[in-house]
Amino acid sequence: MSDSGNGREADDVIRVEHISKRFGAVRALEDVSLHLRRGEVLGLIGDNGAGKSTLVKIICGFQKPDSGTIFVNGEEVVLRSVAQARSLGIDTVYQDLALVPGMSVYHNMFLKRELLGKLGGVELPVLNNGEMRKRARKYLDEMGVRIPDVDAEVAQLSGGQRQSIAVARSVYSDAKVILLDEPLAAMGVKEGALILDLIRKLRDQGEVSMILILHNYAHVFEVCDRVNLLQHGEITLDKPTNETSVAELTELVVREYRQAASG
Protein backbone atom coordinates (compact mmCIF):
# COMPACT_ATOMS: atom_id res chain seq x y z
CA MET A 1 0.00 0.00 0.00
CA SER A 2 2.60 2.51 1.10
CA ASP A 3 4.82 3.27 -1.86
CA SER A 4 7.06 5.69 -0.02
CA GLY A 5 8.78 5.44 3.31
CA ASN A 6 10.03 1.86 3.03
CA GLY A 7 13.43 1.51 4.58
CA ARG A 8 13.10 4.82 6.43
CA GLU A 9 11.24 3.47 9.40
CA ALA A 10 13.82 4.75 11.87
CA ASP A 11 12.75 8.27 10.97
CA ASP A 12 9.09 7.67 11.76
CA VAL A 13 7.73 9.41 14.85
CA ILE A 14 4.35 7.78 14.32
CA ARG A 15 3.66 4.57 12.47
CA VAL A 16 0.29 2.86 12.49
CA GLU A 17 0.01 -0.55 10.85
CA HIS A 18 -3.07 -2.44 9.70
CA ILE A 19 -5.52 -0.44 11.75
CA SER A 20 -9.19 -1.43 11.48
CA LYS A 21 -12.13 0.11 13.27
CA ARG A 22 -15.84 -0.60 13.03
CA PHE A 23 -18.80 1.15 14.58
CA GLY A 24 -21.50 -1.47 14.54
CA ALA A 25 -22.13 -2.25 10.88
CA VAL A 26 -20.14 0.77 9.69
CA ARG A 27 -16.60 0.07 8.56
CA ALA A 28 -14.75 3.26 9.51
CA LEU A 29 -11.18 2.08 8.84
CA GLU A 30 -10.01 -1.03 7.02
CA ASP A 31 -6.38 -2.16 7.28
CA VAL A 32 -5.00 1.37 7.26
CA SER A 33 -1.28 1.95 7.55
CA LEU A 34 0.20 5.41 7.86
CA HIS A 35 3.49 6.86 8.92
CA LEU A 36 4.74 10.28 9.86
CA ARG A 37 8.40 11.18 9.59
CA ARG A 38 10.26 13.43 11.98
CA GLY A 39 9.71 17.07 11.09
CA GLU A 40 7.22 16.22 8.37
CA VAL A 41 3.86 17.82 7.63
CA LEU A 42 1.42 15.20 6.42
CA GLY A 43 -1.88 16.20 4.86
CA LEU A 44 -4.79 13.83 5.39
CA ILE A 45 -7.61 14.34 2.93
CA GLY A 46 -10.77 12.50 1.96
CA ASP A 47 -14.44 13.10 1.80
CA ASN A 48 -16.79 13.30 4.76
CA GLY A 49 -17.12 9.90 6.34
CA ALA A 50 -13.89 8.59 4.82
CA GLY A 51 -12.46 7.92 8.28
CA LYS A 52 -10.07 10.86 8.74
CA SER A 53 -11.41 11.87 12.12
CA THR A 54 -11.51 8.27 13.34
CA LEU A 55 -7.88 7.80 12.34
CA VAL A 56 -6.83 10.97 14.15
CA LYS A 57 -8.85 10.02 17.22
CA ILE A 58 -7.04 6.68 17.33
CA ILE A 59 -3.61 8.32 17.05
CA CYS A 60 -4.41 10.82 19.82
CA GLY A 61 -5.62 8.08 22.16
CA PHE A 62 -9.28 9.09 22.16
CA GLN A 63 -10.48 5.85 20.55
CA LYS A 64 -9.05 2.36 20.51
CA PRO A 65 -8.72 0.48 17.21
CA ASP A 66 -10.29 -2.98 16.83
CA SER A 67 -7.03 -4.31 15.46
CA GLY A 68 -3.65 -3.07 14.35
CA THR A 69 -0.57 -1.67 16.02
CA ILE A 70 0.76 1.81 16.76
CA PHE A 71 4.43 2.70 17.03
CA VAL A 72 5.67 5.92 18.59
CA ASN A 73 9.36 6.59 17.94
CA GLY A 74 9.71 2.99 16.80
CA GLU A 75 8.26 1.50 19.97
CA GLU A 76 4.96 -0.31 19.99
CA VAL A 77 2.41 1.35 22.28
CA VAL A 78 -1.17 0.75 23.29
CA LEU A 79 -2.83 4.16 23.60
CA ARG A 80 -5.44 4.05 26.34
CA SER A 81 -6.17 7.73 26.85
CA VAL A 82 -5.59 11.21 25.51
CA ALA A 83 -3.48 11.91 28.59
CA GLN A 84 -1.22 8.95 27.82
CA ALA A 85 -0.79 10.04 24.20
CA ARG A 86 0.02 13.52 25.43
CA SER A 87 2.68 12.17 27.76
CA LEU A 88 4.25 10.55 24.68
CA GLY A 89 4.32 13.96 23.02
CA ILE A 90 1.21 13.58 20.83
CA ASP A 91 -1.11 16.55 21.17
CA THR A 92 -4.31 17.40 19.32
CA VAL A 93 -5.74 20.75 18.34
CA TYR A 94 -9.45 20.03 18.18
CA GLN A 95 -11.81 21.87 15.91
CA ASP A 96 -13.40 23.53 18.95
CA LEU A 97 -9.84 24.48 20.02
CA ALA A 98 -10.51 23.70 23.71
CA LEU A 99 -10.07 27.36 24.61
CA VAL A 100 -12.02 29.09 27.37
CA PRO A 101 -13.53 32.26 25.88
CA GLY A 102 -13.81 34.20 29.14
CA MET A 103 -10.21 33.56 30.16
CA SER A 104 -7.10 35.51 29.21
CA VAL A 105 -4.81 34.40 26.39
CA TYR A 106 -1.98 33.50 28.74
CA HIS A 107 -4.17 31.52 31.14
CA ASN A 108 -5.52 29.58 28.17
CA MET A 109 -1.99 28.87 26.96
CA PHE A 110 -1.02 27.47 30.35
CA LEU A 111 -4.31 25.75 31.25
CA LYS A 112 -3.50 22.55 33.15
CA ARG A 113 0.21 23.34 32.82
CA GLU A 114 0.18 26.38 35.07
CA LEU A 115 3.41 27.79 36.42
CA LEU A 116 3.44 28.19 40.18
CA GLY A 117 5.28 30.66 42.36
CA LYS A 118 8.35 29.49 44.23
CA LEU A 119 9.83 30.47 47.54
CA GLY A 120 13.35 29.21 48.19
CA GLY A 121 12.93 26.34 45.73
CA VAL A 122 9.63 25.22 47.25
CA GLU A 123 6.60 25.39 44.96
CA LEU A 124 3.74 27.44 46.41
CA PRO A 125 0.09 26.74 45.58
CA VAL A 126 -0.10 30.18 43.96
CA LEU A 127 -0.13 30.92 40.23
CA ASN A 128 2.88 32.73 38.86
CA ASN A 129 0.87 34.99 36.54
CA GLY A 130 3.81 37.27 35.81
CA GLU A 131 5.97 34.46 34.46
CA MET A 132 3.07 32.91 32.49
CA ARG A 133 2.28 36.30 30.94
CA LYS A 134 5.93 36.82 30.01
CA ARG A 135 6.36 33.37 28.50
CA ALA A 136 3.07 33.51 26.60
CA ARG A 137 4.24 36.82 25.10
CA LYS A 138 7.59 35.28 24.20
CA TYR A 139 6.13 32.12 22.66
CA LEU A 140 3.65 34.03 20.54
CA ASP A 141 6.33 36.45 19.36
CA GLU A 142 8.68 33.60 18.49
CA MET A 143 5.96 32.01 16.41
CA GLY A 144 5.13 35.31 14.77
CA VAL A 145 1.58 35.24 16.08
CA ARG A 146 0.24 38.76 16.41
CA ILE A 147 -1.74 39.07 19.62
CA PRO A 148 -1.33 42.64 20.93
CA ASP A 149 -2.33 41.82 24.49
CA VAL A 150 -1.92 38.46 26.23
CA ASP A 151 -4.29 39.73 28.94
CA ALA A 152 -7.12 39.96 26.42
CA GLU A 153 -9.95 37.48 26.76
CA VAL A 154 -10.00 34.85 24.04
CA ALA A 155 -13.65 35.77 23.36
CA GLN A 156 -12.42 39.04 21.88
CA LEU A 157 -10.03 37.45 19.38
CA SER A 158 -10.60 36.42 15.79
CA GLY A 159 -10.88 32.80 14.67
CA GLY A 160 -7.36 32.83 13.25
CA GLN A 161 -5.89 34.26 16.42
CA ARG A 162 -7.66 31.59 18.47
CA GLN A 163 -6.37 28.83 16.23
CA SER A 164 -2.85 30.27 16.55
CA ILE A 165 -3.10 30.25 20.33
CA ALA A 166 -4.27 26.64 20.32
CA VAL A 167 -1.36 25.64 18.07
CA ALA A 168 1.12 27.68 20.12
CA ARG A 169 -0.13 25.97 23.26
CA SER A 170 0.54 22.55 21.75
CA VAL A 171 4.00 23.50 20.52
CA TYR A 172 5.09 24.89 23.88
CA SER A 173 3.69 22.00 25.86
CA ASP A 174 6.59 19.96 24.41
CA ALA A 175 4.41 18.20 21.88
CA LYS A 176 6.50 16.42 19.26
CA VAL A 177 3.52 15.43 17.13
CA ILE A 178 0.57 17.76 16.65
CA LEU A 179 -2.66 16.60 15.08
CA LEU A 180 -4.71 19.43 13.65
CA ASP A 181 -8.35 18.74 12.86
CA GLU A 182 -9.34 21.09 10.03
CA PRO A 183 -7.31 24.07 11.22
CA LEU A 184 -8.67 26.24 8.39
CA ALA A 185 -12.32 25.37 8.76
CA ALA A 186 -14.65 28.36 8.90
CA MET A 187 -11.84 30.82 8.36
CA GLY A 188 -11.48 33.76 6.02
CA VAL A 189 -8.69 33.99 3.43
CA LYS A 190 -6.57 36.33 5.57
CA GLU A 191 -7.08 34.28 8.72
CA GLY A 192 -6.28 31.09 6.84
CA ALA A 193 -3.07 32.61 5.49
CA LEU A 194 -2.06 33.38 9.07
CA ILE A 195 -2.41 29.73 10.06
CA LEU A 196 -0.66 28.46 6.94
CA ASP A 197 2.24 30.83 7.71
CA LEU A 198 2.39 29.47 11.22
CA ILE A 199 2.43 25.85 10.05
CA ARG A 200 5.15 26.68 7.49
CA LYS A 201 7.23 28.36 10.17
CA LEU A 202 6.93 25.34 12.46
CA ARG A 203 7.88 23.04 9.58
CA ASP A 204 10.98 25.12 8.87
CA GLN A 205 11.97 25.00 12.54
CA GLY A 206 11.74 21.21 12.28
CA GLU A 207 10.94 20.64 15.97
CA VAL A 208 7.50 19.15 15.50
CA SER A 209 5.80 16.80 13.08
CA MET A 210 2.21 17.44 12.10
CA ILE A 211 -0.78 15.65 10.65
CA LEU A 212 -3.30 18.04 9.15
CA ILE A 213 -6.83 17.08 8.27
CA LEU A 214 -7.65 19.36 5.34
CA HIS A 215 -10.61 19.88 3.06
CA ASN A 216 -9.12 22.30 0.60
CA TYR A 217 -6.63 20.56 -1.76
CA ALA A 218 -4.86 23.84 -2.52
CA HIS A 219 -3.89 24.16 1.15
CA VAL A 220 -2.31 20.70 0.99
CA PHE A 221 0.12 21.91 -1.65
CA GLU A 222 0.90 25.07 0.27
CA VAL A 223 2.14 23.48 3.50
CA CYS A 224 2.31 19.68 3.33
CA ASP A 225 5.36 17.58 2.46
CA ARG A 226 3.24 14.55 1.73
CA VAL A 227 -0.40 13.71 1.30
CA ASN A 228 -2.53 10.69 2.13
CA LEU A 229 -5.97 10.22 0.61
CA LEU A 230 -8.52 8.24 2.59
CA GLN A 231 -11.45 6.73 0.72
CA HIS A 232 -14.01 4.48 2.39
CA GLY A 233 -11.66 3.65 5.24
CA GLU A 234 -8.67 2.84 3.02
CA ILE A 235 -5.64 4.89 2.04
CA THR A 236 -5.74 5.06 -1.75
CA LEU A 237 -2.89 7.47 -2.31
CA ASP A 238 0.35 8.24 -0.48
CA LYS A 239 2.66 10.61 -2.34
CA PRO A 240 4.99 13.53 -1.68
CA THR A 241 3.15 16.70 -2.67
CA ASN A 242 5.73 17.48 -5.37
CA GLU A 243 4.85 14.22 -7.15
CA THR A 244 1.12 14.80 -7.33
CA SER A 245 -1.30 17.60 -8.14
CA VAL A 246 -4.70 19.00 -7.33
CA ALA A 247 -5.85 17.46 -10.61
CA GLU A 248 -4.75 13.97 -9.63
CA LEU A 249 -6.37 14.15 -6.20
CA THR A 250 -9.59 15.51 -7.67
CA GLU A 251 -9.58 12.81 -10.34
CA LEU A 252 -9.30 10.05 -7.71
CA VAL A 253 -12.16 11.42 -5.65
CA VAL A 254 -14.38 12.03 -8.67
CA ARG A 255 -13.71 8.51 -9.97
CA GLU A 256 -14.90 7.20 -6.61
CA TYR A 257 -18.19 9.04 -7.10
CA ARG A 258 -18.63 7.81 -10.66
CA GLN A 259 -18.05 4.23 -9.50
CA ALA A 260 -20.52 4.70 -6.68
CA ALA A 261 -23.04 6.20 -9.08
CA SER A 262 -22.69 3.46 -11.70
CA GLY A 263 -22.32 0.61 -9.21
Added chain:
Amino acid sequence: MAEAGSQSGRRERARGLGWRALEAFANRREASILVVAIGLIVYFSLRSSAFYSSPTIKNIAEYVGPIALIACGEVMLLICGEIDLSVGRVFALTPIIMYLTTAPEPDGLGLPIWLGVIFGLLAAAAVGLANGLITTYLGVPSFITTLGMLFFLNGINLRALHGFQVETPGGHTFREIFGGYPLWFNSEFWWALFAVVVLQIVLVRTRWGLHTVATGGNPIGARESGVNVRWIKIGNFVLCSVLGGFAGILDSTRITSILPLQGGTDIMFLAVAAAVIGGTSLMGGSGTIIGGFLGVVVLAVLNIGFTILGVSAFNFDLIIGIAILGAMILNVQIQRLKNLGQIGRGGR
Protein backbone atom coordinates in the same frame (compact mmCIF):
# COMPACT_ATOMS: atom_id res chain seq x y z
CA MET B 1 4.36 43.20 18.01
CA ALA B 2 5.81 46.67 18.53
CA GLU B 3 3.77 47.83 15.58
CA ALA B 4 0.63 46.36 17.04
CA GLY B 5 1.39 48.01 20.38
CA SER B 6 1.67 51.48 18.88
CA GLN B 7 -1.50 50.87 16.91
CA SER B 8 -3.48 50.15 20.03
CA GLY B 9 -1.82 53.16 21.68
CA ARG B 10 -3.08 55.40 18.90
CA ARG B 11 -6.51 53.89 19.16
CA GLU B 12 -6.55 54.57 22.90
CA ARG B 13 -5.64 58.23 22.47
CA ALA B 14 -8.27 58.67 19.79
CA ARG B 15 -10.93 57.24 22.03
CA GLY B 16 -10.29 59.66 24.86
CA LEU B 17 -11.01 59.60 28.52
CA GLY B 18 -14.68 58.63 28.37
CA TRP B 19 -14.02 55.45 26.47
CA ARG B 20 -11.15 54.47 28.73
CA ALA B 21 -13.29 55.03 31.80
CA LEU B 22 -15.94 52.79 30.29
CA GLU B 23 -13.27 50.23 29.48
CA ALA B 24 -12.03 50.22 33.05
CA PHE B 25 -15.64 49.90 34.14
CA ALA B 26 -16.13 46.93 31.88
CA ASN B 27 -12.90 45.25 32.88
CA ARG B 28 -13.45 45.46 36.61
CA ARG B 29 -16.82 43.96 37.31
CA GLU B 30 -16.57 44.89 41.00
CA ALA B 31 -16.20 48.59 40.17
CA SER B 32 -19.82 49.12 39.21
CA ILE B 33 -21.22 47.38 42.27
CA LEU B 34 -18.79 49.30 44.50
CA VAL B 35 -20.12 52.56 43.08
CA VAL B 36 -23.69 51.39 43.74
CA ALA B 37 -22.85 50.38 47.34
CA ILE B 38 -21.15 53.70 48.10
CA GLY B 39 -23.97 55.62 46.43
CA LEU B 40 -26.57 53.87 48.57
CA ILE B 41 -24.63 54.49 51.78
CA VAL B 42 -24.33 58.20 50.91
CA TYR B 43 -28.02 58.34 50.01
CA PHE B 44 -29.23 56.80 53.27
CA SER B 45 -26.77 58.88 55.35
CA LEU B 46 -28.20 62.04 53.83
CA ARG B 47 -31.79 60.93 54.27
CA SER B 48 -31.44 59.89 57.90
CA SER B 49 -28.94 60.87 60.58
CA ALA B 50 -29.65 57.54 62.27
CA PHE B 51 -28.15 55.61 59.37
CA TYR B 52 -24.54 56.45 60.15
CA SER B 53 -24.71 55.24 63.75
CA SER B 54 -23.09 52.29 65.42
CA PRO B 55 -26.31 50.27 65.93
CA THR B 56 -27.06 50.59 62.22
CA ILE B 57 -23.58 49.53 61.22
CA LYS B 58 -23.87 46.60 63.65
CA ASN B 59 -27.16 45.64 62.05
CA ILE B 60 -25.71 45.81 58.56
CA ALA B 61 -22.75 43.65 59.63
CA GLU B 62 -25.08 41.08 61.22
CA TYR B 63 -27.16 40.97 58.06
CA VAL B 64 -24.07 40.65 55.82
CA GLY B 65 -22.30 37.83 57.71
CA PRO B 66 -24.34 34.70 56.93
CA ILE B 67 -25.42 35.77 53.43
CA ALA B 68 -21.84 36.64 52.48
CA LEU B 69 -20.56 33.22 53.62
CA ILE B 70 -23.19 31.48 51.48
CA ALA B 71 -22.63 33.89 48.58
CA CYS B 72 -18.94 32.92 48.53
CA GLY B 73 -19.92 29.31 47.94
CA GLU B 74 -22.59 30.18 45.38
CA VAL B 75 -20.15 32.38 43.43
CA MET B 76 -17.68 29.50 43.12
CA LEU B 77 -20.48 27.13 42.07
CA LEU B 78 -22.03 29.57 39.61
CA ILE B 79 -18.63 30.21 38.02
CA CYS B 80 -18.15 26.48 37.37
CA GLY B 81 -21.65 26.37 35.87
CA GLU B 82 -23.71 24.95 38.75
CA ILE B 83 -26.02 26.21 41.49
CA ASP B 84 -26.97 25.03 44.99
CA LEU B 85 -30.58 25.68 46.04
CA SER B 86 -30.31 23.44 49.11
CA VAL B 87 -27.66 25.42 50.99
CA GLY B 88 -30.28 27.34 53.00
CA ARG B 89 -31.44 24.02 54.47
CA VAL B 90 -27.86 22.99 55.22
CA PHE B 91 -27.74 26.30 57.11
CA ALA B 92 -30.35 24.80 59.49
CA LEU B 93 -29.19 21.18 59.32
CA THR B 94 -25.63 21.83 60.52
CA PRO B 95 -26.50 23.43 63.89
CA ILE B 96 -29.15 20.73 64.36
CA ILE B 97 -26.48 18.03 63.94
CA MET B 98 -24.27 20.00 66.31
CA TYR B 99 -27.13 20.08 68.84
CA LEU B 100 -27.95 16.37 68.48
CA THR B 101 -24.33 15.34 69.04
CA THR B 102 -23.59 17.68 71.95
CA ALA B 103 -26.83 18.08 73.93
CA PRO B 104 -26.93 16.08 77.19
CA GLU B 105 -28.60 12.69 76.97
CA PRO B 106 -31.33 11.68 76.24
CA ASP B 107 -31.77 14.65 73.81
CA GLY B 108 -28.29 14.28 72.33
CA LEU B 109 -25.10 12.26 72.54
CA GLY B 110 -23.41 14.54 75.08
CA LEU B 111 -20.20 14.99 73.08
CA PRO B 112 -17.95 18.06 73.50
CA ILE B 113 -19.08 21.12 71.50
CA TRP B 114 -15.99 21.09 69.23
CA LEU B 115 -16.80 17.57 68.10
CA GLY B 116 -20.36 18.79 67.49
CA VAL B 117 -19.02 21.49 65.16
CA ILE B 118 -16.95 18.92 63.30
CA PHE B 119 -19.88 16.50 62.95
CA GLY B 120 -22.12 19.33 61.79
CA LEU B 121 -19.64 20.42 59.14
CA LEU B 122 -19.11 16.80 58.06
CA ALA B 123 -22.86 16.49 57.55
CA ALA B 124 -22.78 19.68 55.45
CA ALA B 125 -19.88 18.29 53.42
CA ALA B 126 -21.78 15.04 52.90
CA VAL B 127 -24.76 16.97 51.50
CA GLY B 128 -22.44 18.86 49.14
CA LEU B 129 -20.80 15.60 48.09
CA ALA B 130 -24.21 14.05 47.38
CA ASN B 131 -25.25 17.12 45.35
CA GLY B 132 -22.00 16.94 43.40
CA LEU B 133 -22.07 13.19 42.73
CA ILE B 134 -25.71 13.20 41.64
CA THR B 135 -25.08 16.17 39.34
CA THR B 136 -21.81 15.05 37.75
CA TYR B 137 -22.14 11.26 37.68
CA LEU B 138 -25.88 10.75 37.32
CA GLY B 139 -26.28 13.71 34.99
CA VAL B 140 -29.10 15.48 36.83
CA PRO B 141 -28.94 19.29 36.37
CA SER B 142 -27.85 20.86 39.65
CA PHE B 143 -30.97 23.03 39.71
CA ILE B 144 -33.04 19.85 40.05
CA THR B 145 -30.57 17.92 42.24
CA THR B 146 -30.44 20.66 44.81
CA LEU B 147 -34.18 21.41 44.54
CA GLY B 148 -34.83 17.83 45.61
CA MET B 149 -32.20 18.14 48.32
CA LEU B 150 -33.86 21.35 49.54
CA PHE B 151 -37.14 19.56 50.29
CA PHE B 152 -35.44 16.42 51.56
CA LEU B 153 -33.31 18.33 54.09
CA ASN B 154 -36.27 20.37 55.28
CA GLY B 155 -38.02 17.11 56.10
CA ILE B 156 -34.94 15.88 57.95
CA ASN B 157 -34.62 19.16 59.89
CA LEU B 158 -38.29 19.20 60.94
CA ARG B 159 -38.20 15.54 62.00
CA ALA B 160 -34.97 15.92 63.93
CA LEU B 161 -36.33 18.71 66.14
CA HIS B 162 -39.99 17.61 65.92
CA GLY B 163 -40.70 21.07 64.55
CA PHE B 164 -39.57 22.84 67.73
CA GLN B 165 -36.69 25.19 68.39
CA VAL B 166 -33.93 24.41 70.88
CA GLU B 167 -31.26 26.38 72.69
CA THR B 168 -27.83 26.53 71.06
CA PRO B 169 -25.31 24.54 73.10
CA GLY B 170 -21.76 25.69 73.89
CA GLY B 171 -19.82 27.38 76.66
CA HIS B 172 -18.45 30.89 77.02
CA THR B 173 -15.33 30.44 74.83
CA PHE B 174 -17.39 28.84 72.08
CA ARG B 175 -19.87 31.72 72.10
CA GLU B 176 -17.10 34.31 72.03
CA ILE B 177 -15.43 32.75 69.00
CA PHE B 178 -18.56 31.94 67.02
CA GLY B 179 -21.08 34.49 68.21
CA GLY B 180 -19.26 37.28 70.04
CA TYR B 181 -18.31 40.87 69.28
CA PRO B 182 -14.51 40.84 69.05
CA LEU B 183 -13.99 44.27 67.44
CA TRP B 184 -16.48 46.68 65.84
CA PHE B 185 -18.53 43.91 64.22
CA ASN B 186 -19.87 40.55 65.34
CA SER B 187 -17.61 37.55 64.84
CA GLU B 188 -19.81 36.16 62.05
CA PHE B 189 -18.98 39.22 59.95
CA TRP B 190 -15.26 38.71 60.57
CA TRP B 191 -15.52 35.05 59.61
CA ALA B 192 -17.31 36.10 56.42
CA LEU B 193 -14.66 38.70 55.62
CA PHE B 194 -11.97 36.08 56.18
CA ALA B 195 -13.75 33.68 53.80
CA VAL B 196 -14.10 36.45 51.19
CA VAL B 197 -10.39 37.25 51.27
CA VAL B 198 -9.27 33.61 51.19
CA LEU B 199 -11.68 32.59 48.42
CA GLN B 200 -10.93 35.65 46.27
CA ILE B 201 -7.26 34.59 46.43
CA VAL B 202 -8.24 31.00 45.65
CA LEU B 203 -10.30 32.19 42.68
CA VAL B 204 -7.74 34.44 41.01
CA ARG B 205 -4.42 33.07 42.22
CA THR B 206 -4.69 29.27 42.36
CA ARG B 207 -5.11 26.36 39.99
CA TRP B 208 -8.40 25.50 41.65
CA GLY B 209 -9.78 28.94 40.82
CA LEU B 210 -8.50 28.92 37.26
CA HIS B 211 -9.91 25.45 36.64
CA THR B 212 -13.23 26.54 38.16
CA VAL B 213 -13.41 29.38 35.61
CA ALA B 214 -12.36 27.04 32.78
CA THR B 215 -14.96 24.44 33.80
CA GLY B 216 -17.77 26.96 33.61
CA GLY B 217 -16.42 28.82 30.58
CA ASN B 218 -15.98 25.80 28.32
CA PRO B 219 -16.68 22.43 29.98
CA ILE B 220 -15.73 20.36 26.92
CA GLY B 221 -12.61 22.37 26.19
CA ALA B 222 -11.55 22.25 29.84
CA ARG B 223 -11.89 18.46 29.78
CA GLU B 224 -9.94 18.22 26.52
CA SER B 225 -7.21 20.30 28.15
CA GLY B 226 -7.03 17.77 30.96
CA VAL B 227 -8.99 19.59 33.67
CA ASN B 228 -10.91 17.19 35.90
CA VAL B 229 -14.23 18.93 35.43
CA ARG B 230 -16.19 16.59 37.70
CA TRP B 231 -13.77 16.93 40.57
CA ILE B 232 -13.86 20.73 40.27
CA LYS B 233 -17.67 20.74 40.39
CA ILE B 234 -17.92 18.26 43.27
CA GLY B 235 -15.31 20.22 45.23
CA ASN B 236 -17.25 23.46 44.82
CA PHE B 237 -20.51 21.78 45.85
CA VAL B 238 -18.81 20.61 49.04
CA LEU B 239 -17.29 24.07 49.59
CA CYS B 240 -20.66 25.82 49.18
CA SER B 241 -22.39 23.39 51.51
CA VAL B 242 -19.72 23.62 54.21
CA LEU B 243 -19.76 27.43 54.07
CA GLY B 244 -23.57 27.35 54.41
CA GLY B 245 -23.30 24.95 57.35
CA PHE B 246 -20.65 27.06 59.03
CA ALA B 247 -22.80 30.16 58.59
CA GLY B 248 -25.65 28.22 60.22
CA ILE B 249 -23.52 27.41 63.28
CA LEU B 250 -22.40 31.04 63.59
CA ASP B 251 -25.90 32.43 63.17
CA SER B 252 -27.51 30.04 65.65
CA THR B 253 -24.78 30.87 68.16
CA ARG B 254 -25.46 34.60 67.69
CA ILE B 255 -29.23 34.25 68.16
CA THR B 256 -28.72 31.50 70.84
CA SER B 257 -31.37 29.20 69.41
CA ILE B 258 -31.59 26.56 66.68
CA LEU B 259 -34.71 26.55 64.50
CA PRO B 260 -35.59 23.89 61.94
CA LEU B 261 -36.86 26.53 59.49
CA GLN B 262 -33.93 28.94 59.94
CA GLY B 263 -32.35 30.19 56.70
CA GLY B 264 -34.15 28.26 54.01
CA THR B 265 -34.84 29.56 50.54
CA ASP B 266 -34.78 33.21 51.66
CA ILE B 267 -31.12 33.24 52.61
CA MET B 268 -30.17 31.07 49.62
CA PHE B 269 -31.89 33.33 47.10
CA LEU B 270 -30.42 36.45 48.72
CA ALA B 271 -26.97 34.89 48.35
CA VAL B 272 -27.59 34.01 44.69
CA ALA B 273 -29.01 37.50 44.10
CA ALA B 274 -25.93 39.06 45.70
CA ALA B 275 -23.67 36.93 43.50
CA VAL B 276 -25.52 37.99 40.36
CA ILE B 277 -25.70 41.66 41.34
CA GLY B 278 -21.96 41.45 42.05
CA GLY B 279 -21.24 40.43 38.47
CA THR B 280 -21.24 36.62 38.57
CA SER B 281 -22.77 35.09 35.46
CA LEU B 282 -25.51 32.50 35.91
CA MET B 283 -24.21 30.96 32.69
CA GLY B 284 -20.89 30.14 34.31
CA GLY B 285 -17.33 31.10 33.43
CA SER B 286 -17.09 34.46 35.14
CA GLY B 287 -17.59 36.14 38.47
CA THR B 288 -15.77 37.41 41.52
CA ILE B 289 -16.00 36.75 45.24
CA ILE B 290 -15.48 40.41 46.13
CA GLY B 291 -18.28 41.37 43.75
CA GLY B 292 -20.56 38.88 45.51
CA PHE B 293 -19.59 40.34 48.89
CA LEU B 294 -20.35 43.87 47.67
CA GLY B 295 -23.65 42.53 46.36
CA VAL B 296 -24.49 41.39 49.89
CA VAL B 297 -23.49 44.80 51.27
CA VAL B 298 -25.83 46.45 48.77
CA LEU B 299 -28.71 44.18 49.85
CA ALA B 300 -27.94 44.86 53.52
CA VAL B 301 -27.76 48.63 53.07
CA LEU B 302 -31.04 48.61 51.14
CA ASN B 303 -32.78 46.49 53.76
CA ILE B 304 -31.53 48.36 56.83
CA GLY B 305 -31.80 51.73 55.07
CA PHE B 306 -35.45 51.18 54.19
CA THR B 307 -36.17 50.05 57.72
CA ILE B 308 -34.67 53.24 59.15
CA LEU B 309 -36.58 55.40 56.68
CA GLY B 310 -39.73 53.54 57.66
CA VAL B 311 -40.32 52.36 54.12
CA SER B 312 -42.44 49.24 53.80
CA ALA B 313 -40.70 45.89 53.47
CA PHE B 314 -42.60 45.38 50.23
CA ASN B 315 -40.34 47.93 48.59
CA PHE B 316 -37.28 45.94 49.55
CA ASP B 317 -38.28 43.00 47.37
CA LEU B 318 -39.33 45.39 44.66
CA ILE B 319 -35.89 47.02 44.63
CA ILE B 320 -34.06 43.68 44.76
CA GLY B 321 -36.07 42.53 41.77
CA ILE B 322 -35.12 45.61 39.79
CA ALA B 323 -31.49 45.32 40.94
CA ILE B 324 -31.19 41.70 39.78
CA LEU B 325 -32.76 42.41 36.41
CA GLY B 326 -30.73 45.58 35.96
CA ALA B 327 -27.46 43.88 36.91
CA MET B 328 -28.14 40.96 34.59
CA ILE B 329 -29.09 43.17 31.63
CA LEU B 330 -25.97 45.27 32.20
CA ASN B 331 -23.72 42.20 32.44
CA VAL B 332 -25.13 40.58 29.33
CA GLN B 333 -24.97 43.76 27.29
CA ILE B 334 -21.44 44.67 28.40
CA GLN B 335 -20.31 41.16 27.53
CA ARG B 336 -21.94 41.51 24.11
CA LEU B 337 -20.13 44.79 23.46
CA LYS B 338 -16.86 43.26 24.64
CA ASN B 339 -17.25 40.33 22.26
CA LEU B 340 -17.93 42.73 19.41
CA GLY B 341 -14.59 44.33 20.28
CA GLN B 342 -16.11 47.76 20.85
CA ILE B 343 -14.97 48.11 24.42
CA GLY B 344 -12.52 46.33 26.65
CA ARG B 345 -9.11 44.97 25.80
CA GLY B 346 -9.41 43.81 22.24
CA GLY B 347 -7.00 41.59 20.40
CA ARG B 348 -7.58 43.17 17.01
